[in-house]
Amino acid sequence: MALRSSTFCAKQLLVRQLVQIHRTLGNMGKSKILKSFPRLQKAFQSAEDEDFRDQFESAMNTVSGFGEEKPYKVEVKAADNSLKELTDIAWQRLIKDPYAGDDAVDPDIKKLFLRLKHGSVEQIERSLTLLADSGKHGKVISAAWEVLKEIEGIHWSVFSASESAKKGTPPDLLSRGLGTCSCCFGEFHVRNEKMVRHGQRKIQDYMWSPTCYGVAYPPLEISTQGLEEFIGRYERGREQLIAEIADPEAIQTVPLKTKEGVGKLNRGEAGFDKALDAYVVKLKRDVQDMTADLEILRDRLEHWSSKLSNEPKGPGR
Template sequence: MSEKDLSIDTSDFTNIRPSDFPLLTAYIVGRGLQSEERYVKALRYIDTGLRRGEIRNIAWKESKDALSRFVDHAWEKLIDEPYFWGKRAQSEDLYQFGWDVRVSGLHGVTAAKKRADKTKLEGPAVEAARNLLNELQPLTDAVNSLKAHIVKGREPNPDPKPENPNKVVRTCPCCFRGIAVQSNRMVHHGYERPWEGMQTASCMGIHYKPLERSDEGLRAAITGMENHITRRENDLAEKDTKTTLSVKNSRGQVIEITPEHKGWASALQDWEYRVKSNIRISKETLVALKDKLSVWKQTEFDPERPDAEFDVSGDASRGPKVI
């Protein structure tokens, strides 16, 4: 895969190029122009950051998130579908290998590569997983190397728009993005569910105060994640009692099938694989949420709790103005 296969010019890249990641790039090209644009934009952020020795926080996060989503989808298309979904995995050991090395983003690549290198299993599935992980490791390293060189804030705009003097932006306690605040609550916004990869119309953080003022929203996010994991684990425990499954037929249409259907066993194995992957990703997210809670401190005045003490050692400009 070379830059010529992309519809977008990448001749200005100097440190990393799309051609450095032929499997991932080939998958992106097959998805269409919009995916190419997001992919190249993310890589350009990383390439520019490596060249400058610094990267804006918003650019680093946007590129990391975009690349992680592409990695998740590419793994499903290049590894899961041809080798592990249904009864294509020929042994329990191989099926377990597929589960052990399955990555849902850049954050899992290094550990998965170590497991893939260590296994004594051989065959097309193992080779395919190793090839993709070997390709993704340098990309992961490049993204991670910039973490120590993050610069807060956006790139200065040469022609800035007039700012609303009354607008106050703080951290959403559930999705952790910078969101405007009104009446001591986050304004309405959507976000991508970390455990489902789906864009939602409304983040649950809109019901809570900014993270700088309260940990209520963060605690609610933890509870929501714990409940989600419990539901999925219960679903998995009741696998043998399922009576219907939703699958796509040869024309891409979603249909309902029952245990009498000839494809039931294969579909049930696919479903189990996806649920286990979902649980693993959710547990990783839960650990990250709890880590945030363990170091949380109130850093701004909360008008609803005027007597509460808060840490003023941070940026004084972030208080006491309240909206």
Template sequence: MILALEKFPILRAAARSPSRFDSAVEQVLAGIEAGSIRNVDYQDVKYEVGQAAADAWNNHVASPFFHGGGWEKLPLDVNELYDSITILSLHDLISTAKKVARSKAPGPVIEAMRAVCAEALPLAEAVASLKDKVVKGRAPSAGPSKPVNPNKVVKTCPVCLRAIAVVGGTMAHHGYTRPEMGWQTASCQGIRFKPLEVSSEGLEWLIAALRERLGARKQAYDKRATHPEYLMSRRGRNGAAVKVMRDDPLWPQLFARHVAELRSEIAAIEHDLPRLDKMLADWKPEVQ
């Protein structure tokens, strides 16, 4: 399998840290060659390349063609295709590539979609192939130890499930992107809790928060015939936000997108909860 870095110009340009993206790609290739990958490395790979894929879709497709009033100017079939797609992780590129390949719509928008998919699909499939090759725990150290900060402790954030430094018994301040759901904040709620190795409190909060959000999203979907009364869109030269009411000619397209987003988030949460429930059921404090 060829995963040379020069084959990912769009993803690499979108990566928030090109060096971490390069390292993630190298870890994927090493995992395939070795037939195994450490879980901590696998989680890092999914996060780094998944974030790059989401940002690449936004930078190459969403922002130039659909944002700032562009969406309203595009053909209905292109908008319907776009509304059916949610790129929140690398895994989403697999289903997205199939949808884009089936589209017969012409034009630069579709070509941009195809460019992202053509580049990201091999990487998405490579990462997916490693799912059943994950080995728990960190690899034993080899060779002389690298100098480390003796006061630094790194453990698992119970909310975003990434390796984060611990400060004063709780997680150090860090940003947050909910895998496969697109919740993005400047500060992860995990900073309120002790590491997952020490306490399950943060994981319990996450599960409760997801269940509450799932209920709200399902309620919104069930009431879609009458709610919301309006949706926001951007119009005019400056892309000013305006209310689009149900009797507006633009409503059908905006509403279709709104419903597609509800369905996508409901499916993502329902997919995530069983895994988190099992994680909580199997949770035990780390042996000191």
């Protein structure tokens, strides 16, 4: 995280204050942490949000120094991932959903809100500047400001924890509530023997999707089921592309990029043959990428299968 030197000392003071607040709350009981973020707390008040509340408490416990020992960097990273997911949900519930579709809200404020980001301290500082310079006032602006400030405090707590965290990987991830995802192979929190929600990074091109396929499965420390099914899904997708390449005459529609987005072009329409040629070239590239991906996935399946077969079976395993 790049830091602005002019604000570094002030931010470090903020970190120490936040950590002290969290430690004080910890003496009252770890379940009280969310109450120190009153705006975010409102996003997770329903009975159905119990899992979200537990995730928040667990992640903040990690970055606020409640443990008997310093966390590992991988634990801080997992906590950071959980907190980013939760703050995304909170922003959606507290700001986007209530105000984006409200006809009573000033259209200029709606446009302003589209520019607000909260994924890092730098983004939040820019967002706060946009709010301050907008000349807008009222309940809506105040709500956005307060939510951003609470999320900023979380970012700085994570930064403070990452600075002092231990390097390396703990000997037993599961004992620390972590596991390895069977799809993206990232190390994230585990709840009820399943991976918590997290974004997916593709193996080759490093693009992100909102939710990883592996969240429905146990971590690889428990089972390779998710990886096996993911490989099967990948193989079926690859075979489907190969079938399309083998019989281009059967392709009746191809995607077409337009100014409005991605449309489609039907066989018989002007330009279809040229678009079909380009589409087939793309399919061939996709098959090459998927073939490389599958080689990596199969190697990792072999590694984890061997690791699981050699591990002693403990109680409940």
